[in-house]
Amino acid sequence: MKRIFEIDPWRVVTHQFKEEDKRLQESMTAIGNDYMGLRGNFEEGYSGDSLQGTYLAGVWFPDKTRVGWWKNGYPEYFGKSINAPSFIGLEITINDEKLDLAKVNFSDFELSLDMHQGLLTRSFIYEGKDVKVKFEFERFLHITLKEAALIKVKATVLSGEAHIEYKSTLDGKVVNEDSNYDEYFWLPIEEDQEARTIQVKTKENNFGVPQFTVLLKESLRHEGQAVTTEVASQEAKLAETFAIHLAEGESYEVEKDVIVVTSRDVADEDQKAKASELMAQLQSKTFEENLADHTAAWQKRWDMSDVVIAGDEAAQQGIRFNILQLFMTYYGEDERLNVGPKGFTGEKYGGATYWDTEAYIVPMYLGITKPEVTKALLQYRHDQLEGAYHNAKQQGLAGALFPMVTFTGVECHNEWEITFEEIHRNADIPFAIYQYTNYTGDESYVKDEGMDVLVGTARFWADRVHFSKWRNKYVIHGVTGPNEYENNVNNNWFTNTMARWLIKYTLERLPKATEEAQKRVNVTEEEKAKWQDIVDNMYLGEDKNLGIFLQQDDFLDKDIRPVSSIPEGQRPINQHWSWDKILRSPFIKQADVLQGIYFLNDEYTMEQKEKNFDFYEPLTVHESSLSPCIHSILAAELGKKEKAVELYQRTARLDLDNYNNDTVDGLHITSMSGSWLAIVQGFAGMRYNNDQLSFKPFIPDDWNKYSFKINYRDRLIQVEVDQAGSKLTLIKGENLPVLVSGKEVELKEGETINA
Ligand code: BGC
Numbered sequence: 076m077k078r079i080f081e082i083d084p085w086r087v088v089t090h091q092f093k094e095e096d097k098r099l100q101e102s103m104t105a106i107g108n109d110y111m112g113l114r115g116n117f118e119e120g121y122s123g124d125s126l127q128g129t130y131l132a133g134v135w136f137p138d139k140t141r142v143g144w145w146k147n148g149y150p151e152y153f154g155k156s157i158n159a160p161s162f163i164g165l166e167i168t169i170n171d172e173k174l175d176l177a178k179v180n181f182s183d184f185e186l187s188l189d190m191h192q193g194l195l196t197r198s199f200i201y202e203g204k205d206v207k208v209k210f211e212f213e214r215f216l217h218i219t220l221k222e223a224a225l226i227k228v229k230a231t232v233l234s235g236e237a238h239i240e241y242k243s244t245l246d247g248k249v250v251n252e253d254s255n256y257d258e259y260f261w262l263p264i265e266e267d268q269e270a271r272t273i274q275v276k277t278k279e280n281n282f283g284v285p286q287f288t289v290l291l292k293e294s295l296r297h298e299g300q301a302v303t304t305e306v307a308s309q310e311a312k313l314a315e316t317f318a319i320h321l322a323e324g325e326s327y328e329v330e331k332d333v334i335v336v337t338s339r340d341v342a343d344e345d346q347k348a349k350a351s352e353l354m355a356q357l358q359s360k361t362f363e364e365n366l367a368d369h370t371a372a373w374q375k376r377w378d379m380s381d382v383v384i385a386g387d388e389a390a391q392q393g394i395r396f397n398i399l400q401l402f403m404t405y406y407g408e409d410e411r412l413n414v415g416p417k418g419f420t421g422e423k424y425g426g427a428t429y430w431d432t433e434a435y436i437v438p439m440y441l442g443i444t445k446p447e448v449t450k451a452l453l454q455y456r457h458d459q460l461e462g463a464y465h466n467a468k469q470q471g472l473a474g475a476l477f478p479m480v481t482f483t484g485v486e487c488h489n490e491w492e493i494t495f496e497e498i499h500r501n502a503d504i505p506f507a508i509y510q511y512t513n514y515t516g517d518e519s520y521v522k523d524e525g526m527d528v529l530v531g532t533a534r535f536w537a538d539r540v541h542f543s544k545w546r547n548k549y550v551i552h553g554v555t556g557p558n559e560y561e562n563n564v565n566n567n568w569f570t571n572t573m574a575r576w577l578i579k580y581t582l583e584r585l586p587k588a589t590e591e592a593q594k595r596v597n598v599t600e601e602e603k604a605k606w607q608d609i610v611d612n613m614y615l616g617e618d619k620n621l622g623i624f625l626q627q628d629d630f631l632d633k634d635i636r637p638v639s640s641i642p643e644g645q646r647p648i649n650q651h652w653s654w655d656k657i658l659r660s661p662f663i664k665q666a667d668v669l670q671g672i673y674f675l676n677d678e679y680t681m682e683q684k685e686k687n688f689d690f691y692e693p694l695t696v697h698e699s700s701l702s703p704c705i706h707s708i709l710a711a712e713l714g715k716k717e718k719a720v721e722l723y724q725r726t727a728r729l730d731l732d733n734y735n736n737d738t739v740d741g742l743h744i745t746s747m748s749g750s751w752l753a754i755v756q757g758f759a760g761m762r763y764n765n766d767q768l769s770f771k772p773f774i775p776d777d778w779n780k781y782s783f784k785i786n787y788r789d790r791l792i793q794v795e796v797d798q799a800g801s802k803l804t805l806i807k808g809e810n811l812p813v814l815v816s817g818k819e820v821e822l823k824e825g826e827t828i829n830a
Contacts, residue, residue: 076732076733076734077092077270077732077736078731078732078734079096079097079099079100079103079733080482080731082388082389082392082554083192083392083636084375084386084388084391084395085190085391085392085395086187086188086189086190086474086524087104087184087187087188087190087392088186088187088188088398088551089186089187090184090185091184091576092176092184092199092307093698094123094124094177097121097123097124097125098124098125099733099738099739100128100186100738100741101114101115101116101125101126101128102114102115102186102420102421102738102739102740102741103115103188103730103731103740103742104186104188104195105128105400105403105418105419105420105741106188106193106195106215106216106403107130107193107216107400107403107418107420108216108218108220108221109132109221109402109405109406109408109409110131110132110216110221110222110335110409111129111131111132111159111216111221111224111335112129112130112132112216112225112418112420113128113129113130113131113163113216113419114126114127114128114129114419114420114421114741115188115195115550116128116161116163117188117197117762117763118163118164118165118212118226118228118331118443118511119165119166119167119174119176120164120166120175120176120215120601121175121176121514122175122177122178123176123730124178126252126421126422127158127161127249128158128419128420128421128422128740128741129158129159129161129162129163129249130156130157130158130159130264130413130419130426131156131159131289131335131337132409132426133156133288133337133339133409133411133412133417134156134157134159134277134289134337135145135152135154135155135156135157135284135287135425135426135427135482136155136157136260136277136278136280136284136766137151137152137153137154137280137282137288137487138149138152138153138154138155138157138171138251138254138255138260139152139254139255139256139280140152140255141255142489143255146497148469148470148471148494149322149488149489149491149494149657150439150485150487150488150494151282151489151490151547152256152280152282152285152487153255153425153480153489154425154427154439154480154481154482154487155253155422155425155426155427156252156415156419156425156426156427157251157261157277157287158249158250158251158260159249159335160246160247160249160273160275160289160291160311161244161245161246161249161468161539162224162243162245162246162263162291162293162335163214163224163226163331163333164242164244164245164246164565165226165228165241165242165243165244165245165275165329165331166241166242166243166244167210167228167230167240167241167242168239168240168242169201169203169206169208169237169238169239170204170205170206170236170238171495172203172204174201174210174278175432176199177430177735178486179201179202180202180203181199181201181202182199182200182202183199183200183799184198184199184201185197185198185199188399190395190396190399190462191326191370191373191374191377191458191562192215192366192367192369192370193215193216193218193369193399193403194211194213194214194215194366194370194414195212195213195214195215196211196213196214196630197212197245197711198211198212198387200233201388202522203235203237204390205235206232206234206235206251206606207232207233207234208230208231208233208237208321209230209233209237210229210230210557211229211231211482212226212227212228212229213225213226213227213362213366214226214227215229215278215366215369216371216403217365217368217369218372218373218406218577218680218756218786219368219369219372220353220365220368222334222335222350222353222356223332223333223334223353223357223365224334224335225330225331225332225333225362225366226330226331226332226333226334226356227328227329227330227331227362228241228328228329228330228331228821229326229327229328229329229350229563230321230326230327231324231325231326231327232321232322232323232324232326232327233323233325233564235323235750236320236321236322236323237320238302238318238319239318239319239320239321239323239327240316240317240318240319240587241316241318241319241329242314242315242316243293243295243314243315243316243331243788244312244313244315244358245261245272245274245291245293245312245314245333245432246311246312247261247273247289247291247311248261248311249261249616251317251818253422253423253501254384258278259571260278260643260787261276261277261278261311261828262274262276262277262362263276263310263311263615263691264276264277264288264343265314266308266309266310266311266313266530267347268306268308268312268313268679269306269349270292270345270347271292271293271294271306271313271315272290272291272292272293272313273290273291273308273311273312273313274288274289274291274343274346274347274349275288275289275311276289276343276781277287278356282528284483285735286338287337287338287339288337288338289335289336289338289451289728290335290336290341290346290350290692291334291335292333292334292346292347292349292350292351292354293313293331293332293333293334294331294332294354294358295315295317295329295330295331295332296330296332296362297319297327297328297329298327298328299321301318301612301783302317302318302319302320303316303317303318304316304317304803305317305793307592310725312739314539316430316574316592322438322501326381329363329723330356332354334349334353334354334355334357334455335618336350336352336353339411341646344412347650351749353668360732363455364655364801369649371522371731372752373376376402378818379443379444379784379786380398380402380443380752380784381395381398381783382394382395382398382754382781382782382783383781383782383783384741384778384780385760385778385779385780385781386615386693386777386779387775387777388475388650388686388783389724390723390724390727390728390778391444392728392731392752393609393724393726393727393728393731393750394727394729394754396727396730396731397727397747397748397749397750398420398753399749400742400744400747401414401418401436401439401744401747401748402421403418403419404418404419405418405436405806406444406448407440407445407447407448407451407452408446408776409495410451410455411455411456412455412631413452413637414426414428414431414432414436414745415427415428415429415745416431416742416744416746417552417740417741417743417744418741418742418744419518420741420742420744421739421741421742422740422741423740423741424478424480424741425487427480427481427482427487427498427674427769428455428481428482428778429479429480429482429745430433430477430499430500430503430504431701431745431746432452432507432745433452433503433505433506433507433510434503434506434507434670434674434701435701435704435745435749436452436615436745436748437449437452437507437510437511437758438510438514438748438752439688439748439751439752439755440748441511441514441515441786442514442751442755442761442785442787443751443784443785444785445786446515446517446522446786449485449507449510449515450511450517452507452725453507453508453520453524453525454495454524456484456504456507456528457524457525457527457528457592458484459477459481459483459484460484460528460687461476461480461484461564462485462486463475463476463477463484463532464498464531465484465485466478466484466485466486467473467538469486470495470540470774471647472535472538473534473535473538473779474531474532474533474534474535474536474537474538475499475501475528475531475532475535476498476501476532476535477500477504477532478500479493479494479497479500490537492555492559492563493555493561495553495564496553496554496563497555497556497557498539498552498553498570499556499557499567499569499570499574501532501536501574501673502532502536502573502574502576502577503573504769505525505528505530505532505577505580506527506573506577506648508520508521508529508658509521509526509580512525513763513764514673514763514787515788516766516788518587519723521584521587521588522587522592522657523586523588523589523591523592524592526584526585526588526589526592526593526596527592527595527596527635529577529581529585529798530581530583530585530596530598532577533577533578533581533582533606534602535575536577536578536609537578537602537605537609537671539551539574540593540609540613540633542689543614545549545666547612548612548613548614549569549608549609549612549614550565550566550571550576550614551565551566551570551571552566553565553804554567554570555567556568556569556570556626556627556718557569557664557665557666557670557699557701557732558626558663558665558667559664559699560648560649560657560660560663560664560696560698561627561658562658562800564627564628564629565624565627565628565629566614566615566616566625566627566628567624567626567672568616568617568625568626568627568667568668568671569623569667569668569670570616571613571614571615571616572613572624572671572675573671573674575609575610575613575615576674576675578606578609578610582603582606582607582610583605585598585603592739597728599612606807613735618631620639621690622682622683622686622687623668623686623687623690623691624668624671624683625668625686626663626667626668626691630661633659633660634659634661634697635661635694636661637693637694638662638694638695639693640697641662641696641828642811645782646696647696647698647735647737648660648662648696648698649664649698651710654681657797657821661693661694662694662695662696663691663695663696664695664696664697664698664699664702665695665697665698665699665701665702665705666695666701666702666706666776666782667691668687668691668818669687669688669692669695669705669709670689670705672684672709673689673705673708673709674801676712676732676762677762677764680742681713684709684712686759687708688710688713688715690705692706692710692718695729697722697725697734697735698735699736699746700726700729700743700745700746700749701745701749703722703723703725703726703729703749703751704722704723704726704746704748704749704750704752704753705754706718706722707719707721707722707725707749707753707757708722708752708753708756708757710722710757711753711757711758711761712757712771714773716773716775716776719753719757719758720777721773722753723750723753723754723757723758723775725748726749726750726753727749727753729780730742730743731745751783754781754783755783755785755794758773758774758775758781758796759771759783759794759796759801760770760772760773760816761785761794763787766811767812767814768811768814769799769813769814769815770786770794770813770814770816771813771815771816771817771830772794772796772801772815772816773796774796774797774798779798780795780796781795782794782796782798782799784806787811788808788811789808789809790805790807790808790809790811790822791805791806791807791808792804792806792808792811792813792814792822794804800814800828800829800830801830802819802827802829802830803815803822803827803828803830804806804823804826804827804828805822805823805824805826806824806825807824808824809824810822810823810824815817815830816827816830818830
């Protein structure tokens with residue numbers, strides 16, 4: 076655990092600058108507007124260790140696979156949202172000394188991300204030989220004019236005289252640190268000094284992936300007469316230089332406005348004109364007016380989604396940071412997009428789509444965005460079914476296999492234990508159809524397009540299981556469960572359970588599907604009979620003595636001992652132990668059996684939940700960010716308050732406190748929903764089975780109050796919980812009966828009920 080930012084309910088702020096924490100700081104101060112995003116790199120540049128990162132949603136490149144030993148079925152490339160041309164550059168020289176915080180003297184450093192507005196600010200006093208200059212930076216990515224980035228820098232001479240040179244750059248000569256073959260992914264097309272644009276295009280590839288073209292346009296606004304101005308360009312780069320002379324006490328503001336357009340929305344030949352049009356729109360308002368529009372839009376988002384926690388500022392800061400970062404990554408306004416595990420904050424995971432979306436993002440977004448947002452996420456997978464059929468075929472199997480990592484539906488992950496084995500995803504992804512239908516009551520998707528997904532994946536599972544004559548049961552061999560600290564195991568309980576669930580749900584829904592859908596999927600009687608047989612005879616390992624489900628056939632053979640037995644200084648184990656030692660150990664990376672109990676919550680008794688929790692939680696190292704929230708929710712359900720709170724903190728402050736010592740790579744975006752789920756489904760106990768919304772609230776002992784709002788079937792409901800009890804208010808919508816701690820209450824518009 077490492078905390079480099081201060082506790083503050085609405086800011087992520089620090090007054091320290093340490094070179095060794097630069098990358099971590101950059102991850103923590105990343106900003107985005109779900110069109111593009113940036114790591115917290117410095118505008119003026121930085122010669123120390125840093126990870127330059129600019130990412131454009133949906134702009135990606137197929138990086139040719141590089142593996143030691145090729146295995147049949149491996150994908151040909153790993154898709155990544157590549158590091159895009161950088162546009163924040165504003166190099167500064169004061170009296171011939173280059174401003175570089177790795178080298179110059181400075182004091183009064185402050186770096187702050189304001190969570191109300193997604194506004195990043197930074198200030199410090201440069202201390203030169205005979206001069207002191209205070210610099211104040213502001214930057215945001217506009218959420219109502221998504222192509223726009225705005226940067227403002229104010230210099231105030233505190234003592235001495237300053238000749239300041241500014242060099243504003245657009246830089247298409249960028250690389251990915253994780254490029255498989257150390258190549259440039261971008262080709263220059265044009266630099267236009269007059270229009271102040273550069274245009275670049277992703278390299279050609281042999282995989283049929285379309286090339287993307289990106290055009291950047293900059294325009295500087297500054298008061299006062301510059302001493303010199305010059306524009307220069309070289310391949311894929313453009314620089315505009317000017318200088319100013321300031322006496323003691325004088326200040327000078329420069330604003331750099333940038334427009335970024337891509338071939339996702341605008342054809343190559345129209346990009347320059349479009350960028351000029353958008354720039355004119357941006358510059359029809361001042362920086363402050365644009366910021367006011369942007370802030371007002373953020374306010375609307377917060378009005379719906381803020382979770383207010385009184386009495387615990389660390390917990391408060393955690394959840395706000397997570398909601399902010401999630402929305403900066405994905406707000407559901409572009410249905411071609413999805414949510415990458417690191418969003419726009421780093422290179423790891425390549426900005427691609429994982430099962431994380433359906434398992435973690437969907438249940439939260441159902442609660443705080445319009446149902447259309449989740450439907451678009453479902454549609455995204457439907458649109459990619461062709462790729463899923465391709466993946467199954469690659470493995471020599473029938474049906475559709477959704478990928479672990481993808482942009483198109485085609486798998487692009489290339490480790491056999493994940494690509495071929497971590498197939499639980501093929502039930503978790505369709506599980507979102509059930510979630511959506513159950514939460515919204517809207518059956519239109521499952522009756523029609525959802526059926527294509529269910530039947531495609533059911534066919535895969537029916538082929539992937541095999542019948543064990545010895546057990547007289549269907550079994551699934553050679554898998555990796557959610558716990559990636561075991562590979563090639565047999566009968567991972569979670570995988571078997573979810574595969575069975577998927578086939579069962581498909582069989583249940585099939586007769587209710589539209590005629591057209593039934594015709595399309597064309598499931599034969601023979602198939603149905605086989606599926607039913609699998610449902611009735613799937614092997615699900617359990618140990619009756621211990622009263623637990625078996626994570627996999629050999630789990631109990633392991634040297635079972637709690638995480639507390641790991642010697643100090645050896646966690647996270649993935650950074651200290653050999654892979655072999657990890658695989659043989661009993662330690663669980665992330666919720667596995669408990670993930671299944673969480674998904675299919677109403678199928679298990681409290682006793683089953685408790686026995687499994689008590690057995691598996693002490694073995695879990697939570698080295699996946701996706702883990703602690705699931706355990707927190709179950710702990711809350713079991714009345715294990717302290718554990719629930721501990722695991723909530725771990726989820727909510729995972730990046731803020733760098734729990735897994737890996738936030739340098741980027742933030743854990745997809746698990747950020749976990750803190751919302753831990754409060755709403757955990758502490759407040761929200762469930763929504765069988766058209767019945769219910770709550771079972773508790774409040775941590777140290778908190779005074781928490782409150783949140785949810786959208787549920789055209790109603791807007793506010794839930795407030797304090798030490799005296801809970802209150803439910805139906806802010807908008809028709810009357811609704813709700814269960815609170817087992818008691819039915821009727822919510823009426825405009826009324827608050829004490830429960
Ligand atoms: C987890 C996976 C997850 C991936 C991306 C891995 O560390 O084990 O379950 O899908 O990260 O978040």
